[in-house]
Amino acid sequence: MPITPGQELPELKVTPDRFLTVRYAGASGDFNPIHIDEEFAKQVGLPGRILHGLWSMAQVARAQTEAAGGPHTLRRLSVQFRGMGVPEQELIVTSTVRELHDGNAIVDTEAQQAGNKIIRKAEAELDLG
Amino acid sequence: MSVNTDAVGKSFPSVTYAVGREKVREYALAVGETNPVHLDVAAARAAGYADVVAPPMFAAVYSAPAVGPALFDDDVGINFAMMVHGGQEFRWGPLVVAGDEVTTTAAVKDISERGPMAFYVFESVSTNQRDETVCVGTWTNIVRGS
Numbered sequence: 265m266p267i268t269p270g271q272e273l274p275e276l277k278v279t280p281d282r283f284l285t286v287r288y289a290g291a292s293g294d295f296n297p298i299h300i301d302e303e304f305a306k307q308v309g310l311p312g313r314i315l316h317g318l319w320s321m322a323q324v325a326r327a328q329t330e331a332a333g334g335p336h337t338l339r340r341l342s343v344q345f346r347g348m349g350v351p352e353q354e355l356i357v358t359s360t361v362r363e364l365h366d367g368n369a370i371v372d373t374e375a376q377q378a379g380n381k382i383i384r385k386a387e388a389e390l391d392l393g
Numbered sequence: 394m395s396v397n398t399d400a401v402g403k404s405f406p407s408v409t410y411a412v413g414r415e416k417v418r419e420y421a422l423a424v425g426e427t428n429p430v431h432l433d434v435a436a437a438r439a440a441g442y443a444d445v446v447a448p449p450m451f452a453a454v455y456s457a458p459a460v461g462p463a464l465f466d467d468d469v470g471i472n473f474a475m476m477v478h479g480g481q482e483f484r485w486g487p488l489v490v491a492g493d494e495v496t497t498t499a500a501v502k503d504i505s506e507r508g509p510m511a512f513y514v515f516e517s518v519s520t521n522q523r524d525e526t527v528c529v530g531t532w533t534n535i536v537r538g539s
Contacts, residue, residue: 278425284423287423288423288424290423291419291422292420292454292457293457294457318450319423321453321481322424322425322448322453323424323425325448325449326424326425330428334430335430335446335448336488338449339484339485340482340483340484341482341483342481342483343482345480345481
């Protein structure tokens with residue numbers, strides 16, 4: 265499928281289950297208790313355990329590589345973390361191609377849960393070969 | 394608040410991370426990857442890779458052991474109670490596969506303030522065993538002042 269400016273890439277929808285943050289902590293080595301300990305998270309003023317920002321960024325990355333045809337296509341991804349992601353709520357990544365140059369696509373993308381943008385102003389560069 | 398910028402330019406000891414096949418699979422499953430090149434050795438080899446391919450965001454895993462000490466450095470002086478991970482950029486080179494050894498060096502790229510917030514920007518440069526740059530990371534941490 266050719267990618268053209270203005271085109272919306274397929275949405276990625278994923279619902280992190282109750283224990284996702286525990287698995288991601290083990291997989292990534294980031295054991296900050298705000299992600300895995302409900303009581304600790306509440307003690308420091310959070311609503312409860314929150315998602316790792318880099319897990320959420322990985323969903324934005326996955327939306328790009330699945331649309332563009334594999335991990336080799338993702339040349340660059342920059343994001344700003346805003347708000348807080350939470351388990352057991354659907355996360356939706358949306359992506360729109362802004363421009364093409366030298367065979368690469370520049371994509372505006374963001375991630376939200378229930379309308380709360382947890383990653384915004386993200387920009388991906390995809391090598392379309 | 395007046396933020397101390399003396400640490401700008403400081404670099405930290407490099408750390409080498411050996412990329413393991415099961416670690417790549419564990420990470421790929423945790424982030425929901427379904428592409429078999431991340432999970433199945435035969436599929437990865439059929440696609441032309443030497444072993445299972447680390448998802449691009451696995452950069453967060455192999456560079457963390459080098460970046461962590463930079464964040465906690467006394468000269469940098471971040472107040473962790475008030476810190477949030479504000480932004481992240483990765484630029485990738487050749488893909489990393491299981492069996493690679495990735496060496497990362499971190500440095501303080503910039504420290505600045507804007508209103509009541511201080512911005513601490515770190516850069517990580519990761520190279521593989523062939524001295525190819527596989528990833529450059531820019532890590533922005535924001536500390537709210539008092």
